[in-house]
Amino acid sequence: MSDFSPGQRWISDGEAELGLGTILNCDARSVTVLFGASQETRTYSSQHAPLTRVVFGSGDRIQCAEGWRMTVDDSKEAGGLIVYIGEDDQGEVRELPESRLADTMQFEQARDRLLTGQVDRNDWFDLRFRTLHHHHRIEQSPALGLAGPRIDLIPHQAYIADEVARRHAPRVLLADEVGLGKTIEAGLILHRLMLTGRAERALILVPASLCHQWLVELLRRFSLEVTLLDEQQSQAQGPGNPFEAGQLVLASQDWLFANPHRQEQAEACDWDLLIVDEAHHLEWSEEAVGPGYACVERLAATVPGMLLLTATPEQMGQASHFARLRLLDPDRYHSLAAFQEEERHYVEVAAAIDALERLPGEAGERRAEDRAAVAAVVDDPDSQALLDLLAHPEGDADQQATARDQLRDQLLDRHGTGRVMFRNSRRHVGGFPERRLHVERLDLPSPYRRVLRRLERDEDYLDELLIETGLDHPEVLVYLDAMYRALADDPLNGEPWWQFDPRVTWLLERLTELGDDKVLVIAHDRETALGLAEGLRVLGGVHAPVFHEGLSLVERDRAAAAFADPEEGCQVLVCSEIGSEGRNFQFCRHLVMFDLPLHPDQLEQRIGRLDRIGQRHAIEIHAPVFAGSPGEQLLRWYQEGMDAFDAPHGLGGELFEAFGDALADALLDEESLDEVIEETRALFDSRLAERDAGRNRLLELNACRHERAAATIAAIRELDEDRALRRYVDQALDIFGVDARDIGGDLVHLRPGPQMLDGLPGLVKGEDGFSATFSRERALARDDVQRLSWEHPLAREMMGRILDGTMGNTALALLKHPSIPGGRLMAELVFRTHCPAPKRLHLNRFLPPTAVRVLLDESGANLTAKVSFTGLSKNLQKVKKAVARDLIKSRHDQLRDLLDRAEAEAERELPSIVEAAQARMRGELDAELTRLEALARRNPAVREDELTALREERAALDAAIEGTRLRLDAVRVIVTIDENTR
Structure with a gap:
């Protein structure tokens, strides 16, 4: 139709997003159209204008510019304009000229777009249907939220993540031994909760030294983008609350715990989940509460979900362990005495x-x-x-x-405490490497020997030394280089300690012997680490980056990266004690204890930086000690008193609490030390037997139920090996305009194509894109390669764009078939279940958007069961959009009738869909509710609010599923053509 009149309503075929247009003026050569909603004006050639007249028919809902709506019953023409006749929402009969239609009327629904001549490509329609099919399938997978992250599939991690993430507002203590993957467990739980909608905002509090590591791990392993918040970032955001800056906020405990104003801002926000790493640092006793503990306690009172992470839950004794559980459930853990009983x-x-x-x-x-x-x-x-x-x-x-x-x-x-605490041990998990201790006894250099001999002769000299150096007891005895530095005013102390300390030359010799093997060196304090690095450089020409608490996050990461590089990286990294917490150096197998920590848990944390899941070599522990020195006596206590170097046992905190003071007093008295070692060994053996017989035995049995873990991993592998994933991603990338180039080795490089749609994760026009693989093993071997899965942000973004938008919800195609005469019409309609419900209910596990396909011929006969979607699609031919619009225009009344008939056909399928969803929901939640109610009668670890929430969730889901309706999602018109038509 090319005869235009002012006031008529048309839409642009090429720019449908402009909305409903009004003809302003026209002549024989041009036509000018105002698109009021977008405030755009276009002028076209009258003969070739890419415009389609908007014409509504009986049953359509339209809106007046003044806001009221009406349902069209009939229409008439007056002065070249259509006047619609129908009833408004109050039942009153009204007339509405097309010139008064609301500019903001949207043509997003398939019916509206089709009848106004807006049709998409056939391959878009195909992709939309397949997206619905795959989304329906994936959303019901028991592996949803666990299959996408780039991690090894380790049973205890999979079990814990699956078990905890199923719960309403989970509050648990993740207390696996060092190296068993607590950070991965927390990341998996967070990833699933975010993906399923059970959590939308989370606050993650970690030690300052681990902030950047968490940031990188969450992004690299879980594709979770986190806002890293510190004082500089907070001030840069202006006067508002900086904690509102993102859904996932990562902050340093050191910064937050020292800043009451920032604590108030954090507490003022709505969080769904709180994650606290290295939770054993939170100080609490019945007499006093530390500032960090107090801050977390206030947050814990308002945040529904909470994950506490610590490898050493009893580092400071049983009272400290009770304090962690008290944060999780203060009603359940209200009395330390009752807990001990x-x-x-x-x-x-x-x-x-x-x-x-x-x-x-x-x-x-x-x-x-x-x-x-x-x-x-x-x-x-x-x-x-x-x-x-x-x-x-x-x-x-x-x-x-x-x-x-x-x-x-x-x-x-x-x-x-199995419901609130998960603790796996290495002996329970298995597969860890052997540990080998290599002790090198060195002669005491004279500057150290002089002080120690005076201490042996003069009991009062120790008090003088403590005052003179400012060091504590027994640090002044064990860390002789620190003592030497503190006595800098002594005229005999004229040279740097590293010039005469034989440990430095011993280390240089050891580095030469080890060749290219990486070596991690840990010393007690920063000054020792810095001095040692200087000594290695001056005496041996060895460059060793230093990792200590005085560095910024970027500087620490740079030092760690320089060590980790397998080809151009340095051979040795020197760390202060901070290097023994949180960092993962499992690519290295040589650990040098330049000195020994005074606390057994710190010793285990040092070893745990190398001795982790995935370590393929025996751990070689090198300990240089001075013969006859307090350091050697400390080594004896670790070796003979508790087998500290053989394997982690988790009793170090209790043993140190019992014998730490006696040990300090015995470091200069071998006879007394023998007694301390004997008593330590007796308590160690006794507590080991008790622990293995009691709570820890229960925790180990409960921390990984192997049948559940195996089922979870099997479900993950099923998604990993899903052949449909690669086909779907290839098709979607092509349609979204992403160039995919095979670069060999099961790798593909993705980069923006010239026609790429904006806003795809990781792909920015003008930039190079990224390399990816579908292989879990390949992605684990290459940090620079992303792993494509159903849960990858790119895949989810493309699926979301299709399901939430109009892409492919209309199409027209030609069908050439020998048994069907030309000129016949068919309509292929896809209806989708619509069930509004809060995201936190995760309705999709029981009723994800479900497609109902209906194929009708022009007489209204239902051909759905006879002709499959795939079979039909293979035989369809594309058609030019102008031809498609003319065909639709010529069959308007017939298409309206088929749309109405198809809706009635689809409605017949709805009851069985609803019934099946309710059965799935009731079967799962009723069984879980019955189990928890029975459990709550015997185990107070089941919180009443958890039971209440589950009952409310069941009722809400039942009502939501019952209210499910069908809506038209997509429609394709198919016109048959004769065999001899070209």
Whole structure:
């Protein structure tokens, strides 16, 4: 139609986003159109204007410029303009000239776009349908949120992440031993909660030395972009609350805990999750509360979810461990004395579980003892019935195995801190390398020997030395170079300590012997680390970057990166004690303890920087000590008193609390030291036996249930190996205008194409893009390569654009088929379930957007079951948009009728979809609610608010699913053509 009249309403075929246009003026040569909503004016040639007249029919909803709406019943023409006749929302019959239609009317729905002649490409329609199909499938996967991160699939990490992220507002203590991946567990939990909508905002508090590492890990492993907040960034944001700057905020504990004003701002924000790393540094006792603990406690009172991370939950004793649990649930953990009494009961439960594994066992006294041990902790009829079945000597073996598993799970659920604390040990996980200790005894240099001999002769000299140096006891005895530096005014101390200290020359010799092997050196304080680096440079020409607390985050990362580079990096990195917390140096296998820390947990943290999951070599621990010195005596206490170098045991904090003072007093008295070592060993052996029999035994059994872990990993691998992923991504990249070039080695390089749509993650026009792989193993081997998965931000962005926008929701195609005459019309319609619900409910696990496809011929016959989507698509031919618009215009009334009929056909499918979703939801939540209600009667670790939230969630989901409706998502018109048509 090319005869235009002022006041008519048209839309632009090429710029549909301009909205509804009004003809301003026209003549034989040109036509001018005002697009009021976007305040744009366009002038076109009258003969070739890319415009489509907007014409509404019976049943369409339209809006007046004054805001009221009406449903069209009929129309008439007056002066070249259409006048619509219909009823408004109050039932009153009204007339509305097209010139008074609202400029802001949107043509986003498939029906509106189709009937106004707006059609997309066929491959867009195909991609939209496939996106709906894959999104429906992926959203219901039990691996959702766990499959995308770039991590190794390790059972205990997968189990913990799956278990914790399923809970409402989880509040747990992640306390795996050093090197078992607490940061990865926290990242997995956060990633799943964010992906499923159960959390939208999180505050992450970590030591200053680990801020940048967390930032990089969350981005590199989990594709989570985090706002790193410090004082400089806070001030740069102006007078507002800086904690509102992002969804995920990462902040230094050192900065926040020292700044009451910033604490108030953090507490004023709405957070869904609080993550606190190295939580053992939070100081608490019944008499006093440290500022860091007080800050976290206030946040914990208002933030629903909370993850505390520590490898040493009992570093400062049982009271310190209780303090962490008190943050998670102050109602449950209100009394230290009650907590200590409860801990003693766990020995019986652990013994019962061990006895359970032996039942039914041999006849006689042993079987009776085992049954009695289990019966002592069984306290309900269901468990008693399982025990009776299990203990029956002639019971069915399969039934007994099932009963054993059920009863073990019940005992683990109902006793202990297993719901709030997850602690895996290395011996439980397995697969860790051997540790080898190499002790090098060196002669005391005279500047050190002179002071130590005077100490042996004069008991009062120690007090003088403490005053003179300002050092503490026993640091002044163990760290002789620090003592020497502190005595700088002594005329005999005229040269730097590293010039005469034989440990420096010993280290230079060792570096030469080790060749290209990387060597991590840890010393107690910053001055020692700096002096050692200077000595290596001056005496041996060895460049060693230094990693210490005085460096900025960027400087620390630069030092760590210089060490990590396998080809051009330096051989040695020198760290102060801060290097033993949080950093991962598992690519290295040689650790030099230049001196020894005074606390056993710090010793384990040092070793744990190398001895981690993924370490493929034995850990070579080198300890240079001065013969006969306090440092050598300290080494003896570690070796002989607690096997500290062999493997982590988690008892160091308790042993230090018991014997730390006696050890300090015995460092100059070998006879006294022998007594301390003997007493330490006795307590170590005793506590090890008690721990393995009690709570830690329960924690280990509960921290990784292997059947659940195996099922989770199997679900992840199923998504990893999904062949549809590569096909889908290739098709989507092509349609979104991204160039993908195979560069070999299972790698592809993605870069923006000339027609790329804006806003795709990692792809900016004019920049080079990034390399990626679909292989988990390949991505783990290359830090510079991203891993493409269904959860990668690029894939999710493309799927989101399609599902939330109009791309591909209309199309027209030609079908040439020998058995179908030309000129026939078919309509292929895709309806989608619509179920508004708060994101936090994660409705999609039970009812993700579900496609209902309906294929009708022009008579209204339903051909859906006879003709598949794929089979039909393969035989379709594209058509030019101008031809498509003319075809649609000529079949308006017929298409309206088919749209109405298709809706009725689709509605027949809705009840079964709703019923199936409700069954899935009730089956999962009812079982979980029943389990937790039973568990809460016996284990106070199940919070009442968790039960309440689950009941409310079930009711809300039931109502939401019941209210599900269908809406038209996409429509494709198919016109048949004769065989001889070209």
